[in-house]
Amino acid sequence: MCNEIYLETIDCSQEPPQEEPARQYCYMAKCREWVKDFEQRNGYRPKACVVNMGCQMNARDSEKLLGILRQAGYDCVEGEDADFVIFNTCTVRDNANQRLYGRLGVAHGHKRRNPHMKIALCGCMMQEAAVIEKIQKSYSFVDLIFGTHNLYKFAELLYQCLTGTGMVTDIWDGADQIVEDLPAERKYAFKSGINIMFGCNNFCSYCIVPYVRGRERSREPKDIIREIERLAADGVVEVMLLGQNVNSYGKTLADPVSFAQLLQEVEKIEGIKRIRFMTPHPKDLSDELIQVMKHSGKICRHLHLPLQSGSTRILQAMNRRYTKEQYLLLADKLKKEIPDLSITTDMIVGFPGETPGDVDETIEVVKKVGFDNAFTFLYSKRSGTPAADMADQVPAEIAKEGFDRLLKVVQETAAQRARRFAGQTAEVLVEGVSEHGAGLVTGRMSGNMLVHFPGDAGLTGQFVTVRLEECRGFYYIGKQNGR
Ligand code: SAH
Ligand code: SF4
């Protein structure tokens, strides 16, 4: 296991072992020697910065990168002018790619001023051959590139990058192993994301994720439970189980386990008070899962259930494998079984062939379900996906018009839903000091709504009962009960 003493006992002059994770621990020890030597030569400890540019799955990967950098002895900072900067990229929409190129330009400026600086790129965008080609050609100042499948090899690649010259590139097409027991650094002391599976087999026709994250692979339940038990022992009270399609968890294991069964096991772990998960797919949402949620004292009253479109014709073209009617029935069933449930969603506007009439149908579903919140995205063409080659790509101005119409209804619906809590009391988990005013802290309700209320940083990580006094659209201003 990972700890200081273990690394100190590794003899760096020996050939690293072949088996994982021992091999990576050996490289962490080697990096640590390099860092010590850097400190002696330059009179300061080198700084490292991990920039997360993607979803929760990427955020969790960033914590793993940070854990390894910390083990290597780096001083981990937020500033992108550090001695080692790694961008953990996303490529789900084109604007994610554009953001990276902008940030790289700035990083190049820092590198010109700091001769020690190394720039690394990893994550989903690096799994695209065209991106690698562009970086090798136009961004040759980058020192290290690797993808999503070999993230566990980061210590080894870091060592190669620190001790070599020229760009180190290591991209794999797929992965067959899941390496357990590598270090990770948590952003929050009291809550943590946990990968329960990797990859996606759904191939929604617009989506690049299955191509850059590979096939679906579930972690063994015992590894997940052990990780959560350790987190609980370390003070974590809220866990978020992560996967691209969590309710297909366990189907590919030698001893198949359902997602609902996994949740029941997590529920038994002492110290864990709240359980969240992200993202379930409507087509796989079983009655078993609804019943487990309904009877659970720990699973939060929030379900993020991506709709994508309210038009059955478009849903079919998207390969989502449910109809508008099936989604509506599912939402009805959920609300009937779990009346205090908040439902949020993702929607795409401008998918090839979409007409204003299709957007009307999406708006109709938003009104009928009454989403508590929704992320609305403009369709972004991803090369290599089936939708990129479809006829009838929607002109940008038509898509934008539909997007604005949908967004307006989403905002009205969400504000109306938020108002139902006015005057009630709720238990919140305090996440830290609020950005909404001096002297305020931010708490999160079980249904995912944020409440800002007077308090100090000392409340962070605690459960507090608050009165919900003033609804401000998507959040509340409250007061601690009894004050
Ligand atoms: N696995 C999750 C999340 C995938 S990515 C799921 O199935 O819901 C998060 C969201 O990005 C998706 O729900 C979708 O709404 C959006 N998205 C994915 N590909 C997109 C594309 N090409 N253009 C616009 N939005 C996209
Ligand atoms: Fe993409 Fe669909 Fe997989 Fe979600 S379920 S990651 S939208 S392919």
Ligand code: F3S
């Ligand atoms: Fe982006 Fe990869 Fe997540 S493409 S949305 S960071 S899985």
